[in-house]
Amino acid sequence: MTRMFLKSKKLLIIKILIIFVLITINFKNFAISSTYSEEQTINITKNLRCLICQGQTIHESNSDFAESMKKYIKSELEDGKTNEEIFSSLVKKYGQWIVYDPGISRNTLLLWSLPLLLFLIGGAIIVKKIFRKI
Amino acid sequence: MIISQLGHYSLIFGLLTSILIFFNSSIQIKKNDAIISDKTTGLIGFQFFFVFISFISLIYSFLISDFSNETVYNNSHTTKPLFYKITGTWGNHEGSLLLWLLVLTGVLLGFIFKSKNEPKKYRLLTTIFHQIIVIGFFVFVLKTSNPFNEIFPVQTEGLGLNPILQDPALGIHPPILYLGYVGTSIIFSAALASMMSNYVNKIWAKNIKFWILFSWIFLTGGILLGSIWAYYELGWGGFWFWDPVENVSLMPWLSLTALLHCIVTLEKRELLKKWTIVLCIITFALSMVGTFLVRSGILNSVHTFANDPSRGIYILTFLLVLILLSFVIFIIFENKSFTQKSEIFIFSKETAVLINNWFILYFLSVVLIGTIYPIFLDVILDEQISVGPPFYNKLILPFLVPFVIFMSIGPSMKWIKTNFRIGIKSLLVIIFTLILSFITVYYIGEKNILILLLFIGFIYLLLKSLDQLRQKTKNFAQIFSHIGFSLLLISILLNSFLSKEIIKNIQVGESFFLKNEKIIFKKIAIEKEKNYESIIGFFEILDEKNKTINLQPEIRIYNEPDMATSEASIKTSLFKDRFITINIIKDQNFFNVRYQHKPFMIWVWISTLIIMLGGLFAIFRKNKEVNI
Structure with a gap:
């Protein structure tokens, strides 16, 4: 009886974990839409680093660099470019440093997976601790 | 000049007292006296006194603008107002380390007084x-960061303080933050000592809880002040940007929060001994990591004003020595110190605490890895990446949902074993939560499922915590902190979705609209202050009910150093802040005007105060048997 109960408990935890991983993955796709708006410009500029400032986004900064970037992004959006196209062209030109979203690549695989791995390990330790005696 | 030298010698005396205390205490351990001698207590008092004298000397040097002192010369100016001459003392690398030392010796003195019955x-x-920690920092200050270095020939004028640091909130931010940040050092020392003296038990937990709460409250307050400052001073209306310097204050906070829950479990049930000790060590290690990151200048951020590799290497080596030391002590005393009989049942408060720690440590690992990964990548592969808000949002937000749900249920669990009953009342709370969440999400017009789940979680936590106020044996400390936390999350979420802003380049006399509000640029005026010249813009806002609100943002052009800052003008109301900043556009008559609606801002601050209030309740609750 307890065995059965334990098994279903473990399954439940695994299921919950899978659901959250799925939500995490979905979450990053939701901001993308194709029609151009003022908000979309802000969305993009908020995720770009002002390269000549210290720790400011393009959106926050009033520097010449930031202002010209804002104009550039507006014109790109008017040309019908998508957010992703704009980001990737900027990365090509200025390097990964300019975007605040590190994205998933060979270099950032550990960055994303390490915390999640630690979460799983932590969960395993707790499960072991609670069910040790039974 | 003489006072500055007094400060220097006082520091050296402080270091000598350290060595005396070290040997004096080591000899006494072997003696059979029941209490520690007054000599030791006196020496600890003297040590604090020496650092205090040194600190006062530095403040005095700043006050009289003694430019024979290098630190004063680099960070002050005769035209600066009195208040900023004083706060300038810790607004720089050397002075802030002296403050660090002051708190470090101060908490030991406090500990000696408070632990008389132990x-x-x-x-x-x-x-x-x-x-050991004190000596490490004395040497660090004297060798690499001496605040009393002299310069010759003596200068007649200083270089001035960075204008963005000339601000009341930022003036008191470092002392408050350091009380929390450095306060964790005594937890570390006490944890190692308790392990070695076989004292990891209920009584220890009960006594050390004071220092955990002490650090936690001040750290919370320090972070709050920093955020408020960022909100109105940096000029774009944000209060948290996952900047590395913000992260390093958040990491010990997370770890302290986990520890706070753990220590209660140890106090009530004598459980989780090893884990508690590990958390004590981790917390202080994180404080040191933070000091290393900020003081070494390895980070690229607004706050970094030091840049000298020798300092960084020193702190890093020292940190490694401390970690190694604690590791060795932990291994040696592991089996002696931790005998644990009781087991943990699945439906119990113990499990709730474990789950709390599990999630908090996960959030901590996200912040830690997000902060240091880019540094490693840069050093090893020479590739630069930015890890900003998108990373943290993606890894933290989804996990907040189960976290707050456990946080809602946890407090109603009982120690050892809980029997579950789902009454009508709990069902009502759930139904009420769902209704409120759907209305909120509908109101803000967000179709994302995660946002809905977040609101459900946060509102459930709020209602559940409010519901606990009706219980017979209630714990105000826990309930207040949880209510504050849920309000904080709700306000942050609402704020981020309902914020509106408009940026226009306009001349005097022109106007523009945000939603139904008309913003009129009336006139500009120029005023001259002692340490800056200010261009003030007079704005009139006509809201939907045709009420007028006046806002006066400024541009300040500081004389020393020559730098312009933009001062926001904010009108706060219960439901939203109106926030306006102006900037000059080069060679034109136009001004760049940024006008924002920031809903529920005041609730972000109030809820953090409520969280702190919970901590205060816990400190002043004496000897009463209550749960977490």
Whole structure:
């Protein structure tokens, strides 16, 4: 009886974990839409680093660099470019440093997976601790 | 000049006292006296006194603008107002480390006074471990960051303080933050000492809880002040940007929060001994990591004003030594110190605490890895990446949902074993939560499922915590902190979705609209202050009910150093802040005007205060048997 109960408990935890991983993955796709708006410009500029400032986004900064970037992004959006196209062209030109979203690549695989791995390990330790005696 | 030298010698005397205390305490451990001698207590008092004299000397040097002192010369100016001459003392690398030392020696003195009824061996060992840290920092200050260096020939004028640091909130931010940040050092020393003296038990937990709460409250307050400052001073209306310097204050906070829950479990049930000790060590290690990251200048951020590799290498080596030391002590005393009989049942408060720690440590690992990964990548592969808000949002937000749900249920769990009953009342809370969440999400017009789940979680936590106020045995400390936390999350979420802003380049006399509000640029005026010249814009806002609100943002052009800052003008109301900043556009008559609606801002601050209030309740609750 307890065995059965334990098994279903473990399954439940695994299921919950899978659901959250799925939500995490979905979450990053939701901001993308194709029609151009003022908000979309802000969305993009908020995720770009002002390269000549210290720790400011393009959106926050009033520097010449930031202002010209804002104009550039507006014109790109008017040309019908998508957010992703704009980001990737900027990365090509200025390097990964300019975007605040590190994205998933060979270099950032550990960055994303390490915390999640630690979460799983932590969960395993707790499960072991609670069910040790039974 | 003489006062500055007094400060220097006082520091050297402080270091000498450290060595005396170290040996004096080591000899006493072997003696059979029941209490520690007054000599030791006196020496600890003297040590604090020496650092205090040194600190006062530096403040005095700033006050009289003694430019024979290098630190004063680099960071002050005769035209600066009195208040900023004083706060300038810790607004720089050398002075802030002296402040660090002051708190470090101060908490030991406090500990010695507060621990009078605890075992002698434990108190002495704590003193010894603490002196290792103290000596490390004395040497660091004297060798690499001496605030009393002289310059010759003596200058007649200083270089001035960075204008963005000339602000009341930022003036008191470092002392408050350091009380929390450095306060964790005594937890570290006490944890090692308790392990060595076989004192990891209920009584220890009960006593050390004071210092955990002490650090936690001040750290919370320090972070709050920093955020408020960022909100109105940096000029774009944000209060948290996952900047590395913000992260390093958040990491010990997370770890302290986990520890706070753990220590209660140890106090009530004598469980989780090893884990508690590990958390004590981790917390202080994180404080040191933070000091290293900020003081070494390895980070690229607004706050970094130091840049000298020798400092960074020193702190890093020292940190590694401390970690190694704690590791060795942990291994040696592991089996002696931790006998654990009781087991944990699945439906119990113990499990709730474990789950709390599990999630908090996960959030901590996200912040830690997000902060240091880019540094490693840069050093090893020479590739630069930015890890900003998108990373943290993606890894933290989804996990907040189960976290707050456990946080809602946890407090109603009982120690050892809980029998579940789902009554009508709990069902009502759930139904009410769902209704409120759907209305909120509909109101803000967000179709994302995660946002809905977040609101459900946060509102459920709020209602559940409010519901606990009706219980017979209630714990105000826990309930207040949880209510504050849920309000904080709700306000942050609402704020981020309902914020509106408009940026226009306009001339005097022109106007523009945001939603139904008309913003009129009336006139500009120029005023001259002692340390800056200010261009003030007069704005009139006509809201939907045709009420007028006046806002006066400024541009300040500081004289020393020559730098312009933009001062926001904010009108706060219960439901939203109106926030306006102006900037000059080069060679034109136009001004760049940024006008924002920031809903529920005041609730972000109020809820953090409520969280702190919970901590205060816990400190002043004496000897009453209550749950977490």
